[in-house]
Amino acid sequence: MVAQGSGAMTGRGQAAATEPIRRRFISGDIATRETLIEVAEALTAAGLSEDDIANAELILAEALNNIVEHAYAGTEGPVELEIAIARDGLDCALRDQGREAPIGYPPDPPLPAIEPPLGLPEGGFGWHIIRCLTTDLRYRREAEWNVLSFRVPFSGLD
Secondary structure: OOOOOOOOEEEOOEHHHHHOOOEEEEEEEEEEHHHHHHHHHHHHHHHOOHHHHHHHHHHHHHHHHHHHHHOOOOOOOHHHHHEEEOEEEEEEEEEEEOOOOOOOOOOOOOOOOOOOOOOOOOOHHHHHHHHHHHHHEEEEEEEEEEEEEEEEEEOOOO
């Protein structure tokens, strides 16, 4: 299911409001990658800057990866994505029917230990990335659905 409109640029290089971008797919690595490509293409068509598209892709990749790895953890299920493009940012919502978040809100774990010269740990940065690049981050359970919503502010860079 896809709905999107054409975006007109504002004076600061930000996209004006358009129809929401919607995707529904079955969880998994390949479906997530395909969805991220489609979303980037839709955001490009809407006139967003490369920086804003890159931020949105990074945040969505981390959040969708969490759905695949933790909510569905070895199983598959529906994922719904909706992105509303506003003049000053993207209002995003992700829905899935996977396991409920154990703490009932978006986690805020400590950063993983970095021990040079061994390099960076494999994971543990996802929620920090999401928290640093979004505002209005919320999680709720609606019937059998997990709903994660957030705003991705535009960078203000042209």
